[in-house]
Amino acid sequence: MRVVANNLIDMSLNPLIYGLFNKQKPSKLNKEEYSRWLTGFIDGEGNFQVYLDRNYLRVMFRIRLHIDDIAVLLSIRDFLGVGRVNKDGNSCLFIISDITALTTILFPLLDKYGLFTTKWLDFLDFKVVVRHLSTSKTTRLTSIQEDWIKSIMSGMISGRTKYNYDLIPTLIVNPYWLLGFIEAEGTFGIKNLSTYFQIGQNIRNSMVLNQIANYLELLPKSFKFSIKTQPPVVSHVINNKTEVKVLMINNIDALHDYLMFFLLNMPFQTRKYKDFLLWCLVLHLHKQGYFYLLEGRSLVYLISQYINDGRYSTNVHRGKTPEISYINQVLSLKLPVALQPEMLHVDLAKACAQIIKKRSIYVYDKGELIKGSPFASYSSAMGAIGYSKSSIWARRSIDTGKVVGGRFTFYSNPI
Known part of the structure; x- marks a missing residue:
């Protein structure tokens, strides 16, 4: 592992690089922490189902994930001590359908810690049905009971049209709940080789997103x-x-x-931790200026193709795993500009642009060098292939191997 020279600047690299290249189990949480994390995860991924099997009433709580993430479902099963984990093609499911397990294990957990999205309303309806089953001698329904159940089913999940928000607990953001929700619904993304973080929900859960936004805007530096x-x-x-x-x-x-840094100190429980660490590395490359070197930009592109969906074993176009040797090679390069305390990132980017000499741009169309190459500027290269001269694709893609428009690649030297 690279020995960092400036702890003020590189303080993030030690846990980051260690986490990336050392297989380790998720950090152990105590009962309170895991309960908070789990309810956040359920708010994102949990599902309460009521359905009819002929004239028989069935209920099921489930969490469905990609098969690569089966370990987290096993962890949830072990924590609760109930339920089962099944494989279903490229997916895996954690299921609780036993009435006793639902009423004695899951319900007390959710009653104590709550759900804060409209999923809470599904939970309330689900409880009504489960309570009926717990006191009934049979799961077979009469015609009147069937009509009653169908009226409940039609108003749950995507069929719900009425939302009584007064019934939903008010969210006071707990960091462990937030981590669970982020691991379910958050995205550590890279677009046009630049990082972003996002959480999405249906607009009916705006109250939750607003509370999360307020929490994030008050994070300490x-x-x-x-x-x-x-x-x-x-x-x-x-x-x-x-x-x-x-x-x-x-x-x-x-x-x-x-x-x-807030999230680096949080105990991720899913494989999203690897996405997060690679995303952090890209942030570091941008923040320190490595991105403005060709090698740094190439590493960012490699990471962008690997994280999130790109890392799944079922992805036929699965990205190449970044190697520690390549990362260390990039991090050992001399930076064009040293980050100064008073610099914002935009200041660093401008300073790098002024120092780094203009390059020749060789443009290839499906592997064939196009007429006019090399070009003296990114704008002229983009104009030559029919794109707007203000397009950022050549600048962002040079020496990364990224194919633009299904045809064009850009290099600073002939290949």
Whole structure:
């Protein structure tokens, strides 16, 4: 592992690199912490189902995940001491359908810690049905009972049209609940080789997203070397077609100096921890200026192709795992500009752009060098292939191997 020279600047690298390349079990949580984490995870991934099997009433609580994430379902089963874990193609499921297990284990947990999305309303309806089953001698329904059950079923989950928000507990954000919710619904993303963090929910859960946004905007600053950076500003974006509301932070300084260090100290329980650590590495490359070196940008591109869906074993286009030797090679490079305490990220980016010499840009169309190469500027390279000269694709993609428009690649030297 690389020995860092400046602890003020590189204080994030030791736990980050260690976590990336040392297989380790999720951090152990005590009962209270795990309960908070689990309710946050259920708020994101849990599902309460009531259904009819001919004239017989069935109920099921379940969590469905990708098969690669089966370990977390086994952990939940072991914590609760009830339920079963099944494999279903590329998915895995944790299921509790036993009435006694539901009423004596799951219900007390959720009654104590609560759910804060509209999923709580499904839970209340689910409890009514389970209570009926617990006192009934048979699961077979009369015609009147069947009509009653169908009326409940039609108003649960996606069929719900009426929301009594007064029944839903008010969220006071607990960090362990938030971690569980982030592991279920959060995204550590890289778009156009730049980092962002987001959480999305249907607009009916805006009250939860607003509380989370308030919490994130009050995070303490951990990276105090930079003296001018400001707390996160959380943007709220609504897609009117899908009725999904997204919280997003994409400012490099806020992500690095506030959010990253907060989450580095949190005990992730799922494989999203690996995505998070690689995302942190990309943040570090941006914050320190490695990104403005060709090798740094290539590493960012490699990571962007690997994390999130790119790492799943079922992905036929699975990304290549970044190697520790390559990461150390990039981190050993001399930076074009040394980060100064008074610098914002935008200041560092401008300083790097002024120092790094202009490069020749070789453009390839499906592996064939196009006429006019090499180009003296990114804008002329983009113009030559019919794109807007203001497009960022050449600048973002050079020497990464990224294919633009299904055809074009960009290099600073002929290949």
